[in-house]
Amino acid sequence: MICLATLFIAEMNLILHIIILVVLFVSLELKFMKRLFLHGATMLIALVLHVISFILVMWPSFRLSYPYGYNTFSFITVTHAILGGTTLILAIWLIASWRFQRSLKSCSKRKNKMLLVFVMWVIALLLGILLYLYLYTTLVPWL
Ligand code: HEM
Numbered sequence: 001m002i003c004l005a006t007l008f009i010a011e012m013n014l015i016l017h018i019i020i021l022v023v024l025f026v027s028l029e030l031k032f033m034k035r036l037f038l039h040g041a042t043m044l045i046a047l048v049l050h051v052i053s054f055i056l057v058m059w060p061s062f063r064l065s066y067p068y069g070y071n072t073f074s075f076i077t078v079t080h081a082i083l084g085g086t087t088l089i090l091a092i093w094l095i096a097s098w099r100f101q102r103s104l105k106s107c108s109k110r111k112n113k114m115l116l117v118f119v120m121w122v123i124a125l126l127l128g129i130l131l132y133l134y135l136y137t138t139l140v141p142w143l
Pocket of ligand 1 (some may be wrong): 028036
């Protein structure tokens with residue numbers, strides 16, 4: 001049986017994942033609207049939320065129940081962890097290189113890397129949501 005506290009923490013983490021996804025797409029839209037400073041600032045918000053989720057939930061949970069074995073569930077968990085962890089490091093680097101400078105010339109040079117980080121981030125979040133559905137609902141019994 002799943003303890004209520006565990007379920008509550010998992011649900012909070014799910015909500016954080018969904019909020020981060022929304023913030024990422026809002027930020028991308030801001031980039032298309034050429035509101036580039038706001039694009040950088042909203043990516044910073046997404047990063048802070050990701051760090052909170054990582055420190056409070058994902059890292060402790062990964063350490064407590066490292067997914068041993070060769071099955072689809074372990075594969076998805078490890079892929080989610082590797083993609084999520086790498087995204088975290090690259091996103092910190094992208095935002096630290098910007099340092100709120102008004103001139104965005106140096107940021108423009110990194111736009112291919114940003115696209116890569118964006119795609120990795122979205123995949124990591126979707127895998128996280130899939131793991132929640134598998135662990136706490138009956139929606140993905142095939143995993
Ligand atoms: C983790 C952080 C970030 C992610 C995931 C991200 C994501 C993206 C994506 C997907 C694009 C479109 C790339 C393309 O058109 O091929 C882009 C473009 C861009 N981003 Fe970011 N970004 C991030 C951080 C930042 C920061 C901190 C700045 C600085 C303000 C910034 C400024 C720009 C600029 C100037 C462009 C190119 C605009 C253009 O030339 O059309 N980004 N970003």
